Amino acid sequence: MIQLKEIQKVYRTKTVETIALENVNLEIGRGEFVSVMGPSGCGKSTLLNIIGLLDKPSQGEVSFQDKNTRQLSDKEAARMRNQNIGFIFQSFHLINALNVFDNVSMPLLYSRMTASERKTRTQEVLEMVGLSHRMRHFPAELSGGQSQRVAIARAIAGNPGLLLADEPTGNLDSKNGEDIMEMLEHLNKNHQTTVVMVTHDEQLARQTPRIIRFFDGRQVS
Amino acid sequence: MNTTYFKMALQMLKSNPFFSALSITAIAITVMIVLIISMQHEMVMAPGAAEVNLDRTVFLSRGILKDTDTGGQYNSYLGNDMVSHLKKELNTPVAISQWAETEWNFVSVHGVTPSKLIYTDAGYWRINNYNFVSGRPFTQEEVDNGSEVVVIAQSIARKEFANEDALGRSIELLGRPFRIIGVVSDVSSVRRYSHGDLWIPFTLNKQENFADFLGSYKLMLMGESSKDVNAMKQEVQTVIRNFSLSLPEHNELIVPGPDTAFEDYFRSWQNTGEVGFSSSWLQIFLRMLGIMLIPALNLVAINLTWIGERAREIGLRKAFGATRLTLIRQLLAENTLITAIGASVGFVLTIVVAHLFSGLLFRGQWEQAANFVEISVSWLPFLVTIISVFVLSILSGLIPAIRISQTQPAAVLKGGAL
Known part of the structure; x- marks a missing residue:
């Protein structure tokens, strides 16, 4: 599903050049659940951004569903993200101005769904994460666990084949963390969703079938 | 999709009452000032009241x-x-x-x-x-x-x-x-x-x-x-x-x-008796531009601040599939909605202010017995004002919208709450 060939990412300022990723070669198949581990600043999030087409590598090739992403226009990349990729962030990144329903249906606004289709799908995914009763609530009225479940609902609303989760349990207590992990496992097993999860938590990573480790921008295992 | 844009725009306006109020006030005051000035000029230069033949009359003074x-x-x-x-x-x-x-x-x-x-x-x-x-x-x-x-x-x-x-x-x-x-x-x-x-x-x-x-x-x-x-x-x-x-x-x-009434009005601004009328139009244009420019710059500043505060939201929308064009359209829809509300408030404000301060705003240099105050405006200056304000407001929203749509989502989604 995803192929990374000799990826290098360098951040340059006037005085400093920082190598975030160096010579990364990686292949992730459809339906895999992969954990990406490593210390802070080792390039995990950069890798996730490159896979998610939120950032471009300085060198190397990224293929997504056998398509080279380098040539994608802004519009094509946006469509690919909208139809194929869902994002889950450590700090949820819900839009405070919008209620739960509108937050979850936000990605669907950029798809070709009609208003009634959007409504049905949003209700469906909110039921999946057990929050259909909180539809009209605003993010400020939710607990951390609930917020992350809303974020998961938003990520899967467009029924993407790939979920990119950047420390999804990082801001949660262990009970809520376990719930979120169960949800991701459920999506992986029952919906064949490919999940790439960045985590610091060794125990969490061990629950996934594959672990990729990074150190100083290099893949070490 | 356009209805959705306006629905989203309304949500964003409601969620940011401070910036919404600030923008609406700026637009309303601009509309009011321009409309009142246009009414003042209109009453002096356009046919009306007893001066119904102004368009076929010339004046020597x-x-x-x-x-x-x-x-x-x-x-x-x-x-x-x-x-x-x-x-x-x-x-x-x-x-x-x-x-x-x-x-x-x-x-x-x-x-x-x-x-x-x-x-x-x-x-x-x-x-x-x-x-x-x-x-x-x-x-x-x-x-x-x-x-x-x-x-x-x-x-x-x-x-x-x-x-x-x-x-x-x-x-x-x-x-x-x-x-x-x-x-x-x-x-x-x-x-x-x-x-x-x-x-x-x-x-x-x-x-x-x-x-x-x-x-x-x-x-x-x-x-x-x-x-x-x-x-x-x-x-x-x-x-x-x-x-x-x-x-x-x-x-x-x-x-x-x-002179026509228009030319005579501008000649009366200068006591020399000699004035080029191409410069009269220029004066009107520069006055109006000056009046519109300050609120336009304010609006750009307000928009830049507001949109700047929403960088993470914009980044998030991009991550979930919004294209640059979609974001520009969404931000312009917000701007249009704000302008429409501001222009309506401005129109009401004009009527209220014109009546409350009629003696101050619509009285000539003569303070004699017939102190009757006439308040009138024809549809053309009104339409021109409203269109100008819309164009101005949308342009003032376009610059920040284009700027923010270029945001790299990865850069703004690194952490922190929205």
Whole structure:
């Protein structure tokens, strides 16, 4: 599903050049659940951004569903993200101005769904994460666990084949963390969703079938 | 999708009451200022009230007499001799009127009333279409005979005679009794060619003249239609040129115009009597631009701040599939909605402010008895204002929208709450 060939990412300022990723070669198949581990600043999030087409590598090739992403226009990349990729962030990144329903249906606004289709799908995914009763609530009225479940609902609303989760349990207590992990496992097993999860938590990573480790921008295992 | 944009826009406005209120206020105040200025200009330059023939009338008001020997110069209204000469020589106008206005303390048993006294002729009543509450204007015969007849404004009639009929009664002017032959409705003091309190035949005017051809008169020339305006202008200049030939060699006479109401209004801004009218349009344009520019810059600043605060939201929307174009359209929809609300508030505010401060905003330099205040605006300046404000507002939103749509989502999603 995803192929990374000799990826290098360098951040340059006037005085400093920082190598975030160096010579990364990686292949992730459809339906895999992969954990990406490593210390802070080792390039995990950069890798996730490159896979998610939120950032471009300085060198190397990224293929997504056998398509080279380098040539994608802004519009094509946006469509690919909208139809194929869902994002889950450590700090949820819900839009405070919008209620739960509108937050979850936000990605669907950029798809070709009609208003009634959007409504049905949003209700469906909110039921999946057990929050259909909180539809009209605003993010400020939710607990951390609930917020992350809303974020998961938003990520899967467009029924993407790939979920990119950047420390999804990082801001949660262990009970809520376990719930979120169960949800991701459920999506992986029952919906064949490919999940790439960045985590610091060794125990969490061990629950996934594959672990990729990074150190100083290099893949070490 | 457009409905969705506006629904989203409404949500964003509701969620940011401070910025929404700030933007709406800025737009509303701009609309109000521009509309009020446009109303002020409109009432001076556009046909209306008694001045229904403004579009086919031209005006002569000033003459400059230069003495090339001494370098001295007189700058004054026109004298009776020149006016008579023009009246006799001009063929294109269907009506000509001379009039001189003066401040007059009208004294009666009811006290002293500061008034605007106008010396004029029969043509005046043809060019200006007053609403005669009772009676009639004076005739050319009465003018020629120097009859002591007067037309008075309704406010004077009410003050002097309360509810009784003023017609046929006498009032004292110039130290002798004048018979009231007509009562007209009050005209707003911003109306430059028709506002007044008392009108008497110009043949009773004993004001001192600077010279034979300079004095205290202004002249109105009305054509058959607005198509006659240019012909009247050319004819007047030809007559004045010929008139100048009769002057002594060391005298040079300059009579600018005749002007349309628009040109006359701008000439009145400059006391020199000489003004290029291309520069008048430029002045209007620069004034309006100046008025619009400051709120436009404010709006850009407000938009930049607001959108800047929403960088993470924009990044998030991009991550979930919004294209640059979609984001620009969404931000412009918000801007359009805010502008529509601001313009509506501005319109209501204009009506309220115009009525509350009418005396301050819509009164001319004369503070006489007929203090009637006219508030009116035609659809064209209103439409132009609203369109300009919309264009301006949308442009002011476009710059920040384009800027923010270039945001790299990865850069803004690194952490922190939205």
